Amino acid sequence: MELFSNQVLAGLATGAIYACMSLSIVMIYQAIDHLNFAQGEMAMASAFIAWQLIQWGLPYWVAFGLTIGLSFGAGFAIERSLFRPLADAPVLTHVAGFIALFAIVNSGAGMIWGFTIKEFPSPFGNGQFLGSELLSAHQAGMIGATALLLLSLYVFFEFTRVGLAMRAAVSNPESARLVGVNVSWMIGLGWALAAGIGAVAGMFIAPLVFLEPNMMGGILVYGFAGAVLGGLSSPLGAVLGGFMIGVFENLIGTYVPGAGNQLKLPIALFLIIAILRLRPQGLLGRAFVERV
Amino acid sequence: MSVLPDTSIARNDSTSSIGIRTILLRWSRPLALLVLVLLPLAASDFVTFQLTMLLVYAVALIALNVLTGFTGQFSLGQNAFFGIGGYSAVIVVEHFHLSYLLGIPVAGVIAAIAGILFAFPALRLKGVYLALATFALGTTIPQLLKLDYIEQWTGGVQGMMIEKPMTPLGLPLSQDAYLYYLTLTIALGIYILSVNLLHSKTGRAMLAIRENETAAAAMGVDVAYYKTIAFGLSAAFTGVSGALGAIVIQFVSPDAYTIQLAVAIFLGIVIGGVGWLPGTIVGAAFIVFVPNVAESISKGLSGAVFGVLILLVIFVFPRGAQQVCDRLLGVEHKKD
Amino acid sequence: MTALLEVNDLRAQYGAVRVLHGMSFALNEGDVTALLGSNGAGKTTTLRAICNSVSHTGDMVFDGIALRGKSTEAIVKLGIAHVPQGRGTFTKLTVEENLQLGAMVRRNRPDIVSDMDRMYGYFPKLKERRTQQAGTLSGGEQQMLAVARALMLRPRLMLLDEPSFGLAPLIVQSLFDILRKINVEERVTVLVVEQNANLALQISSRAYVVETGCIVLSGNASEIASNEAIRKSYLGC
Numbered sequence A: 001m002e003l004f005s006n007q008v009l010a011g012l013a014t015g016a017i018y019a020c021m022s023l024s025i026v027m028i029y030q031a032i033d034h035l036n037f038a039q040g041e042m043a044m045a046s047a048f049i050a051w052q053l054i055q056w057g058l059p060y061w062v063a064f065g066l067t068i069g070l071s072f073g074a075g076f077a078i079e080r081s082l083f084r085p086l087a088d089a090p091v092l093t094h095v096a097g098f099i100a101l102f103a104i105v106n107s108g109a110g111m112i113w114g115f116t117i118k119e120f121p122s123p124f125g126n127g128q129f130l131g132s133e134l135l136s137a138h139q140a141g142m143i144g145a146t147a148l149l150l151l152s153l154y155v156f157f158e159f160t161r162v163g164l165a166m167r168a169a170v171s172n173p174e175s176a177r178l179v180g181v182n183v184s185w186m187i188g189l190g191w192a193l194a195a196g197i198g199a200v201a202g203m204f205i206a207p208l209v210f211l212e213p214n215m216m217g218g219i220l221v222y223g224f225a226g227a228v229l230g231g232l233s234s235p236l237g238a239v240l241g242g243f244m245i246g247v248f249e250n251l252i253g254t255y256v257p258g259a260g261n262q263l264k265l266p267i268a269l270f271l272i273i274a275i276l277r278l279r280p281q282g283l284l285g286r287a288f289v290e291r292v
Numbered sequence B: 001m002s003v004l005p006d007t008s009i010a011r012n013d014s015t016s017s018i019g020i021r022t023i024l025l026r027w028s029r030p031l032a033l034l035v036l037v038l039l040p041l042a043a044s045d046f047v048t049f050q051l052t053m054l055l056v057y058a059v060a061l062i063a064l065n066v067l068t069g070f071t072g073q074f075s076l077g078q079n080a081f082f083g084i085g086g087y088s089a090v091i092v093v094e095h096f097h098l099s100y101l102l103g104i105p106v107a108g109v110i111a112a113i114a115g116i117l118f119a120f121p122a123l124r125l126k127g128v129y130l131a132l133a134t135f136a137l138g139t140t141i142p143q144l145l146k147l148d149y150i151e152q153w154t155g156g157v158q159g160m161m162i163e164k165p166m167t168p169l170g171l172p173l174s175q176d177a178y179l180y181y182l183t184l185t186i187a188l189g190i191y192i193l194s195v196n197l198l199h200s201k202t203g204r205a206m207l208a209i210r211e212n213e214t215a216a217a218a219m220g221v222d223v224a225y226y227k228t229i230a231f232g233l234s235a236a237f238t239g240v241s242g243a244l245g246a247i248v249i250q251f252v253s254p255d256a257y258t259i260q261l262a263v264a265i266f267l268g269i270v271i272g273g274v275g276w277l278p279g280t281i282v283g284a285a286f287i288v289f290v291p292n293v294a295e296s297i298s299k300g301l302s303g304a305v306f307g308v309l310i311l312l313v314i315f316v317f318p319r320g321a322q323q324v325c326d327r328l329l330g331v332e333h334k335k336d
Numbered sequence C: 001m002t003a004l005l006e007v008n009d010l011r012a013q014y015g016a017v018r019v020l021h022g023m024s025f026a027l028n029e030g031d032v033t034a035l036l037g038s039n040g041a042g043k044t045t046t047l048r049a050i051c052n053s054v055s056h057t058g059d060m061v062f063d064g065i066a067l068r069g070k071s072t073e074a075i076v077k078l079g080i081a082h083v084p085q086g087r088g089t090f091t092k093l094t095v096e097e098n099l100q101l102g103a104m105v106r107r108n109r110p111d112i113v114s115d116m117d118r119m120y121g122y123f124p125k126l127k128e129r130r131t132q133q134a135g136t137l138s139g140g141e142q143q144m145l146a147v148a149r150a151l152m153l154r155p156r157l158m159l160l161d162e163p164s165f166g167l168a169p170l171i172v173q174s175l176f177d178i179l180r181k182i183n184v185e186e187r188v189t190v191l192v193v194e195q196n197a198n199l200a201l202q203i204s205s206r207a208y209v210v211e212t213g214c215i216v217l218s219g220n221a222s223e224i225a226s227n228e229a230i231r232k233s234y235l236g237c
């Protein structure tokens, strides 16, 4: 039993990474109705920016805040310059655009900062969480931060005018315009928010996996899996989904003989397809009300 | 009786007024074929090898076009079927000591089975969800190929080698040239098959699904059935191209079939023009040559150059090579 | 009476397709005006042009302010509420959120809250369903929601596109009763597009008949309603 609870705890710790990622995926999906395949790379680039700021001597939290701000602006700028003109293009073109963005950010980061791995500091220190063997202080802090992030997003979307306007713009852009919502700004804002959340994810993930241009590769898939599991229309679902994937992955590794690391990714694949099939809207997502 | 001459005069008129364009349009296919047949005679072995790879990717692009261009379904996981095809062929040749000529169709069949097995649960997924499921498949496949349980068949992380086939029947061709013509023959076969498919009842059903799935279903098109066919066929063609690729490169390994390959194949059809089969040659050329070009422009930034090129294409020519070709020939694009 | 909205030589097109060919009309403050015409005449396009959601030329003056070059959002802020054809429900949001969105450009919270209560007074059904996802409402309920959403703007002018579409006759009657009441109580000027000409003429004081993008007839609603010849040739009833 102790092994079990320990593994669950360890799973939650990795799950926090996925949860952060899932959350930013869902955010952008909400804003633009597309899955951003470059989301992981944007988060990676944000982590590099933070790293650079810290190298220049800024205190951690200043760098943290500044990075979020910069990423926010960059997300907005990317939407304005690259994706705004593609607004009416077919989905295929969008996906190509995301891939282009992926390639550019990935290789740009490699060019600027190199491919050698770098240590990224944790704001929560390097110790263990309350003497626990499985959970480091950083992982515990990360779980807390994810929860906090989620809470603020919830408040933003449910209780603020701008949050409501953003949801309206996604739900029915035409109508949103007719009640006075500036839909095009809302889409830009969605990108900005997603980039900001991605920045938080990147900065919390980097201490765990080391900072390098390819650090997000596998994580993105798990992030997608978490987002799908929880429901692409539900930020809370996405976060829960991310945690569940982490726990699940750990339990499989522990209890399925011989599974080890090899079967983790196939299992994520299986999960994605099974969930999409059984409950396309995810665990907490709202079903589409589709009118023909 | 008097009607016939009239029409022929009219036709003559239009020929002379459009002139070279019409000739280009009419003779483009035979011309292209001639070029493809003659090319290796003038090329070094290495260039022949590259051209063969170009044809291999062209087949993979035709395959994705059957799925995306004809039927409107996404796939970011074509590397899976490509890899399954490659491994199947190598296993047939190396483990069962059978001819690679048998390995190629076997690869197609096994990939088709894999495609249908995957399509079965994924069938009901639409748009972005399907893209996601295939993306997950594409990311997973290298892991699956590495699994310890099947290492004795797959060679694990190392992968497997395969010998270059000898030129048969005493043909006066180098091994590379022989492989080129073999690939060209298969590629042409699949091309013709796909063109015919498009104009068949099945093809029309696929197009109906692409235009509007709900409406197609309402018209009595068995959507699930035709999507499965599209998946199966696409996987089979991709498997064949994967088998050819493995034989040409003489090597398979999990790292040769990462998601990057799927991305390349996806971009290939965007650049060639979605649903436009002649564009597959252009798309394939992009896959084979552009990474080198990007590399030569800037070593460290080749990824970025690649990305910028894609952006240029989708901004300037959203319909890819098809649009360039139409513009050159002054053809108005009609929406079908 | 002064005109709240004056439209002069309005022309509109979708891409290369010209749809409106120089329409001129005026809406008197406080009136209900009907815009009638057969399918494809250009009624919806006219309303869309007023809100600048289709490319157009021509002068439109709302309460002394030229609408030319103003964005849809800016026009909404002037107090023009548009209930689009097909209701424009925010299907994924709740009924209450739909109403809040109607008041998006207003700032005064207590006012908005009290307006919401007033809407629930007009449409008690909506109050029962306030936390329900709006896409799950029936067609009639969604139409009521659309009208209520528009009213949440406290508009000076309300543009209604086929409010009776798809509703049972009894519901239509009660909806039009409410519209008349709103027109009087809220002093909202109304421009209503309707297939159901009789009904529209009942609550309107003026009417315009549109045919292929031109106004072919205008006059007092009661005169048009009582003129057999006009009704036969233009309104088909």
Ligand SMILES: Nc1ncnc2c1ncn2[C@@H]1O[C@H](COP(=O)(O)OP(=O)(O)OP(=O)(O)O)[C@@H](O)[C@H]1O
Residues within 6 Å of the ligand: C014, C017, C019, C037, C038, C039, C040, C041, C042, C043, C044, C045, C046, C085
């Ligand atoms: N988005 C569009 N693109 C191209 N043409 C359009 C578009 N919307 C409308 N039209 C055309 O404009 C003309 C006028 O359309 P409009 O919707 O204004 O008609 P309407 O009077 O509202 O008809 P109805 O009573 O059927 O709603 C029609 O011929 C229609 O085909």
Ligand SMILES: [Mg+2]
Residues within 6 Å of the ligand: C043, C044, C045, C085, C161
């Ligand atoms: Mg209309």
